[in-house]
Amino acid sequence: MTATPAGTADFTSDELMEVNAARALADATTCFVGIGLPSTAANLARATVNPGLVLIYESGTIGSKPTRLPLSIGDGELAETADAVVPVPEMFNYWLQGGRIDVGFLGAAQVDRYANINTTVVDRGPDKPEGRLPGAGGAPEIASNCGKVLMVLRHSTRNFVERLDFVTTLGHGGGPGDRKKLGMPGAGPTAVITDLGVLRPDPATAELVLTEVHPDVTVERVRAATGWELTVAGTVGTTEPPTPQELAALRALKAAGKPEQPGKPEQPGKETR
Amino acid sequence: MTPCEIKNTLVSILSIPTHGVTMADIRSLQDAVADLVHDGDTVAMEGFTHLIPYAAAHEVIRQGITDLTLVRMTPDVIYDQLIGAGLVRKLVFSWGGNPGVGSLHRFRDAIENGWPRPLELDEHSHAGMANRYVAGASKLPFAVLRGYRGSDIPTRTDTVSTVVCPFTGEELAAVAALNPDVTVIHAQQADRAGNVQMWGLTGVQKEAALAADRVLVTVEEIVEELMPRPGGIVLPTWVIDAVSVVPGGAHPSYATGYSTRDNDFYQAWDPIARDREAFARWIDAYVRDSEGALTR
Numbered sequence: 001m002t003a004t005p006a007g008t009a010d011f012t013s014d015e016l017m018e019v020n021a022a023r024a025l026a027d028a029t030t031c032f033v034g035i036g037l038p039s040t041a042a043n044l045a046r047a048t049v050n051p052g053l054v055l056i057y058e059s060g061t062i063g064s065k066p067t068r069l070p071l072s073i074g075d076g077e078l079a080e081t082a083d084a085v086v087p088v089p090e091m092f093n094y095w096l097q098g099g100r101i102d103v104g105f106l107g108a109a110q111v112d113r114y115a116n117i118n119t120t121v122v123d124r125g126p127d128k129p130e131g132r133l134p135g136a137g138g139a140p141e142i143a144s145n146c147g148k149v150l151m152v153l154r155h156s157t158r159n160f161v162e163r164l165d166f167v168t169t170l171g172h173g174g175g176p177g178d179r180k181k182l183g184m185p186g187a188g189p190t191a192v193i194t195d196l197g198v199l200r201p202d203p204a205t206a207e208l209v210l211t212e213v214h215p216d217v218t219v220e221r222v223r224a225a226t227g228w229e230l231t232v233a234g235t236v237g238t239t240e241p242p243t244p245q246e247l248a249a250l251r252a253l254k255a256a257g258k259p260e261q262p263g264k265p266e267q268p269g270k271e272t273r
Numbered sequence: 274m275t276p277c278e279i280k281n282t283l284v285s286i287l288s289i290p291t292h293g294v295t296m297a298d299i300r301s302l303q304d305a306v307a308d309l310v311h312d313g314d315t316v317a318m319e320g321f322t323h324l325i326p327y328a329a330a331h332e333v334i335r336q337g338i339t340d341l342t343l344v345r346m347t348p349d350v351i352y353d354q355l356i357g358a359g360l361v362r363k364l365v366f367s368w369g370g371n372p373g374v375g376s377l378h379r380f381r382d383a384i385e386n387g388w389p390r391p392l393e394l395d396e397h398s399h400a401g402m403a404n405r406y407v408a409g410a411s412k413l414p415f416a417v418l419r420g421y422r423g424s425d426i427p428t429r430t431d432t433v434s435t436v437v438c439p440f441t442g443e444e445l446a447a448v449a450a451l452n453p454d455v456t457v458i459h460a461q462q463a464d465r466a467g468n469v470q471m472w473g474l475t476g477v478q479k480e481a482a483l484a485a486d487r488v489l490v491t492v493e494e495i496v497e498e499l500m501p502r503p504g505g506i507v508l509p510t511w512v513i514d515a516v517s518v519v520p521g522g523a524h525p526s527y528a529t530g531y532s533t534r535d536n537d538f539y540q541a542w543d544p545i546a547r548d549r550e551a552f553a554r555w556i557d558a559y560v561r562d563s564e565g566a567l568t569r
Contacts, residue, residue, distance in 0.1 A: 060475070
């Protein structure tokens with residue numbers, strides 16, 4: 001899907017999502033990075049808005065500085081370029097539970113209006129077995145213990161659902177105050193960045209509200225892609241399109257992450273995912 | 274400490290008298306697996322992306338050791354293979370996927386359709402699993418963490434509960450200790466006495482090894498002397514039952530200093546595992562009828 005406002009370079013809606021997700025890390029000091037879209041965003045942030053950002057991967061690396069996008073959270077380059085490599089129990093107990101990490105950056109299979117996350121199972125209807133997803137990984141404790149949580153995922157009624165089939169990871173529970181009642185130290189999800197726009201929790205209700213749309217995306221389109229009656233902010237902003245520098249940095253990271261293909265140009269003209 | 278002091282300390286740790294303790298045997302992978310891994314065992318083959326003991330798992334498949342309860346934080350392609358081969362009764366885990374690629378199709382087929390046999394699950398978060406190994410290594414019945422809050426996970430397992438802190442009154446999550454019958458890991462080096470050193474991403478391997486009744490370690494090579502490595506972990510010979518020399522025994526995972534992760538294989542696995550017949554052909558051709566990592 002291509003969004004091409006007049007007078008700007010071609011970029012895909014995925015690229016705009018990734019660039020916007022990277023921008024959300026402009027002020028962060030330390031980020032616990034999930035694999036996939038969060039890792040793309042965090043690495044792009046280091047290449048653009050926040051070169052000093054400390055990337056932390058649950059495989060045990062603190063301060064990774066990869067030059068290409070890792071395929072897994074345990075690629076060798078993450079450890080080789082890290083300031084410190086620690087055992088996994090230490091990562092979860094001392095660093096994450098110890099409250100040392102600013103921002104947790106997560107993806108999700110399903111999210112609801114309170115930014116609760118399901119990555120465990122999906123109901124596929126009567127007579128069909130539950131669809132199996134990978135499971136929790138680090139997410140429940142990342143969302144609990146990081147100072148705040150950013151989320152990035154593609155926008156569709158499959159992903160943005162009225163009711164989760166399973167709560168793997170608590171966002172804002174059932175409304176304001178739920179995190180506090182459960183004794184969760186961090187502030188929880190503060191933004192959900194998608195390929196259509198940005199949703200943020202309303203401070204009064206903790207419900208996700210559409211606050212920003214990407215260029216050429218209408219509020220109606222976001223509503224149609226959301227599985228609940230989406231609340232829209234009084235003023236909805238429009239995302240700044242990617243700058244040529246942001247796009248170049250993103251494409252270079254992705255090109256470097258692809259398997260080596262001798263003789264092929266380093267920067268493919270079109271990104272496919 | 275200077276590197277020299279570290280080395281001396283390491284030498285002194287490894288040189289403590291071993292009377293009364295059993296040294297690891299250095300032996301063939303085939304014999305070690307046959308002796309140490311039994312039908313019905315609870316087996317942890319750990320490795321957080323790095324140092325995954327593929328060759329040892331392939332030997333388990335070749336020997337048809339079955340009814341296993343497999344334990345691992347991040348079951349990936351190797352557990353997909355063991356599950357698809359019909360050897361696994363139960364899986365204890367926290368994240369099951371092909372990292373960066375997608376689903377584990379054999380894992381999903383077993384859970385969703387019971388093929389080739391039903392798969393019982395005991396499911397956790399990473400923090401919970403890591404702490405379960407820590408409790409196991411510490412020989413405590415459970416571990417405590419600030420975890421699982423607001424999650425549905427505890428509704429599907431009987432190995433998460435809560436405990437009240439006797440000092441502050443805070444309610445905390447309690448997770449049952451994990452004590453595998455056997456833990457299998459891959460490391461870079463062993464010396465002739467069977468002391469083992471691994472470095473790079475060392476994951477949860479030390480805890481998994483010390484939590485287990487029996488320990489099998491495959492290594493890239495035997496060296497005259499283990500040189501201290503930054504962040505390296507040394508397991509002394511007397512906590513290990515067998516060491517087998519299997520160069521490349523972690524492929525398509527990797528061993529820092531010896532190999533790099535074969536990301537192409539992980540991507541190529543996806544279409545193989547999607548199809549039951551393609552999977553069966555692959556296991557026959559590359560595992561059952563092959564000498565495995567020894568000849569790769």
